[in-house]
Amino acid sequence: MPLLDHDTVQLAHGAGGRLSADLIDKLILPRFHSAELDKLEDQAVLTLPPGRVAFSTDTFVVSPLFFPGGDIGDLAVNGTVNDVAMSGAQVHALSVGFVLEEGFPLADLHRILCSMEAAAAKAGVRIVTGDTKVVGRGSCDRIFVNTSGVGVVPADVNLSASSLAGGDVVLLSGTLADHGMAVMTAREGLSFRSSVRSDTAALNGMVHDLVTACPGLKTLRDPTRGGAATTLNEFAASSKVGIKLDGAQIPVKPDVAGACEILGIDPLYVANEGKLIAVVPAAEAEAGLAAMIAHPLGTDAVMLGRVVADHPGVVTLDPGFGAERIVDMPVGKQLPRIC
Amino acid sequence: MPLLDHDTVQLAHGAGGRLSADLIDKLILPRFHSAELDKLEDQAVLTLPPGRVAFSTDTFVVSPLFFPGGDIGDLAVNGTVNDVAMSGAQVHALSVGFVLEEGFPLADLHRILCSMEAAAAKAGVRIVTGDTKVVGRGSCDRIFVNTSGVGVVPADVNLSASSLAGGDVVLLSGTLADHGMAVMTAREGLSFRSSVRSDTAALNGMVHDLVTACPGLKTLRDPTRGGAATTLNEFAASSKVGIKLDGAQIPVKPDVAGACEILGIDPLYVANEGKLIAVVPAAEAEAGLAAMIAHPLGTDAVMLGRVVADHPGVVTLDPGFGAERIVDMPVGKQLPRIC
Numbered sequence: 319m320p321l322l323d324h325d326t327v328q329l330a331h332g333a334g335g336r337l338s339a340d341l342i343d344k345l346i347l348p349r350f351h352s353a354e355l356d357k358l359e360d361q362a363v364l365t366l367p368p369g370r371v372a373f374s375t376d377t378f379v380v381s382p383l384f385f386p387g388g389d390i391g392d393l394a395v396n397g398t399v400n401d402v403a404m405s406g407a408q409v410h411a412l413s414v415g416f417v418l419e420e421g422f423p424l425a426d427l428h429r430i431l432c433s434m435e436a437a438a439a440k441a442g443v444r445i446v447t448g449d450t451k452v453v454g455r456g457s458c459d460r461i462f463v464n465t466s467g468v469g470v471v472p473a474d475v476n477l478s479a480s481s482l483a484g485g486d487v488v489l490l491s492g493t494l495a496d497h498g499m500a501v502m503t504a505r506e507g508l509s510f511r512s513s514v515r516s517d518t519a520a521l522n523g524m525v526h527d528l529v530t531a532c533p534g535l536k537t538l539r540d541p542t543r544g545g546a547a548t549t550l551n552e553f554a555a556s557s558k559v560g561i562k563l564d565g566a567q568i569p570v571k572p573d574v575a576g577a578c579e580i581l582g583i584d585p586l587y588v589a590n591e592g593k594l595i596a597v598v599p600a601a602e603a604e605a606g607l608a609a610m611i612a613h614p615l616g617t618d619a620v621m622l623g624r625v626v627a628d629h630p631g632v633v634t635l636d637p638g639f640g641a642e643r644i645v646d647m648p649v650g651k652q653l654p655r656i657c
Numbered sequence: 658m659p660l661l662d663h664d665t666v667q668l669a670h671g672a673g674g675r676l677s678a679d680l681i682d683k684l685i686l687p688r689f690h691s692a693e694l695d696k697l698e699d700q701a702v703l704t705l706p707p708g709r710v711a712f713s714t715d716t717f718v719v720s721p722l723f724f725p726g727g728d729i730g731d732l733a734v735n736g737t738v739n740d741v742a743m744s745g746a747q748v749h750a751l752s753v754g755f756v757l758e759e760g761f762p763l764a765d766l767h768r769i770l771c772s773m774e775a776a777a778a779k780a781g782v783r784i785v786t787g788d789t790k791v792v793g794r795g796s797c798d799r800i801f802v803n804t805s806g807v808g809v810v811p812a813d814v815n816l817s818a819s820s821l822a823g824g825d826v827v828l829l830s831g832t833l834a835d836h837g838m839a840v841m842t843a844r845e846g847l848s849f850r851s852s853v854r855s856d857t858a859a860l861n862g863m864v865h866d867l868v869t870a871c872p873g874l875k876t877l878r879d880p881t882r883g884g885a886a887t888t889l890n891e892f893a894a895s896s897k898v899g900i901k902l903d904g905a906q907i908p909v910k911p912d913v914a915g916a917c918e919i920l921g922i923d924p925l926y927v928a929n930e931g932k933l934i935a936v937v938p939a940a941e942a943e944a945g946l947a948a949m950i951a952h953p954l955g956t957d958a959v960m961l962g963r964v965v966a967d968h969p970g971v972v973t974l975d976p977g978f979g980a981e982r983i984v985d986m987p988v989g990k991q992l993p994r995i996c
Contacts, residue, residue, distance in 0.1 A: 334887050335988055357817070361741050364711075366709075368707065374752065375754045377755070379790045379792050407702075415805075416716075451717075468807060648673070649669075653672065654793070
């Protein structure tokens with residue numbers, strides 16, 4: 319870690335003077351250098367390819383900050399890359415806004431910055447503008463990270479959660495509940511005896527492949543907070559259609575399933591950070607699934623279910639045995655601070 | 658305020674389930690409705706005019722949340738509009754990211770949302786995408802607001818803080834230190850006996866006028882954290898030039914000057930939220946000043962000083978009497994949580 323005059327964040331690191339400049343020049347900029355950021359203007363000026371601009375934002379308040387498989391840094395990069403990419407866009411640039419608590423160890427900040435640098439490089443996106451605020455002890459829980467992102471949507475791509483129709487097929491790119499259970503087990507002190515790891519990953523590469531393989535692609539979403547159940551309910555409500563899930567097709571890793579059972583949690587409601595749900599016309603289902611499986615992040619992809627004209631707004635699950643049940647929106651206190 | 662089931666923020670309002678949907682549908686969306694936001698996708702897809710895209714972010718942690726002349730809501734809108742506009746861009750859209758503390762009164766949130774709605778309407782920008790997180794009691798100080806913004810820079814506008822040269826003129830659009838002293842006096846409980854009010858305002862309209870009046874415009878910046886002294890030092894360092902200020906030309910309202918004196922603070926170091934500093938070639942100085950003065954937010958504009966080739970990197974102030982002094986970067990603890 320570069321040598322600074324302090325070991326921990328001081329209020330003056332956020333006051334806009336010499337200590338702020340020190341923090342930014344020595345700790346932050348070396349991790350994020352890009353032509354735009356290095357200018358240190360209050361904004362980045364980007365030359366983007368022509369097309370509609372996709373724009374998204376997310377603030378990350380995950381606790382613990384470091385968990386098996388990732389940390390708040392790569393989560394913040396991947397999360398916003400994914401939110402922008404779910405429009406079908408190619409993602410170009412991110413902004414980063416830190417809120418730091420006075421006393422937060424600069425070594426931890428450095429570790430988070432390195433993790434953001436690696437995630438951005440892997441996703442092929444640049445961090446082009448940023449902001450750092452410091453608040454007094456007790457005024458925030460260590461560090462919060464906001465990222466916003468911009469991308470460009472190809473001219474022939476028009477995705478919408480309200481475009482689903484009976485007969486469409488629901489694809490899922492891999493196992494459910496990895497991220498949420500990694501954070502939960504870390505929080506409960508169970509992680510030492512478990513191999514559960516967050517799936518945090520940038521899906522923009524897979525989105526590119528899917529958009530190419532499925533010209534009729536209806537919609538994409540990454541099932542984060544509230545899990546797959548929430549995403550599917552949102553789809554059903556937006557398109558006024560029903561969705562029928564095939565219970566036998568829900569992929570969950572054995573360790574994750576075990577952790578869910580111990581904690582009494584349904585994996586359909588647990589956050590994911592490196593999975594996407596795609597809805598495609600039936601004729602493109604095989605091509606879409608093949609594109610997912612061909613991508614390193616999609617080896618466990620499945621056809622999760624299908625869109626039906628009956629029971630509009632309702633998601634059901636056929637467990638393969640016994641009665642079909644309704645998969646409702648989650649109510650109440652669902653794993654806070656998962657992202 | 659719309660009727661919700663609770664008076665205060667609950668953890669479940671941020672968990673992505675039914676209570677989250679309730680908060681967003683009943684309290685947030687009615688204030689921010691735009692074609693993009695109403696779709697409730699994870700990102701907005703914008704059709705922007707052709708040109709380079711200006712992109713900026715800022716997290717607002719101001720304390721107190723409500724202060725004379727404004728609150729965290731209009732500050733968050735105006736602050737990012739200004740950061741984007743200082744590239745010379747026309748500002749189009751904002752994202753909003755909330756971090757809410759469990760127990761925060763929903764009536765206060767509603768007041769902040771109304772204030773953001775009014776500020777966005779006044780600035781002529783749309784709020785197109787957003788995110789809301791809730792953290793437990795004690796994990797954040799009531800509410801933090803991140804805004805990011807995108808705009809489009811006209812083809813013939815190329816501003817840079819490193820383009821200044823000897824002979825250029827420094828213009829200031831109005832009085833200094835209003836915002837910082839409004840927050841300080843509110844915090845010290847002095848506001849009841851003072852008429853000091855924040856200058857929070859969106860400067861994108863004035864930027865449009867300046868870009869038109871001064872084809873040779875060199876750079877723009879809004880002197881927020883660290884005040885005018887910091888902005889001018891950044892200019893001097895980026896362009897490797899000196900800047901000489903005319904002490905007789907520094908506009909400060911009498912009440913603000915009085916509050917600065919009582920608290921022992923130099924107005925050159927105090928944050929502003931509705932002022933800009935422009936550097937123009939000498940030949941365009943009169944036209945630039947006239948454009949500022951013609952704008953409702955620029956009636957107190959002045960020629961603050963000039964760029965010189967000697968003492969590169971150093972800003973000096975000629976007080977009009979006695980010796981010229983150096984205006985250095987601020988060091989140490991300067992008014993935290995001013996924005």
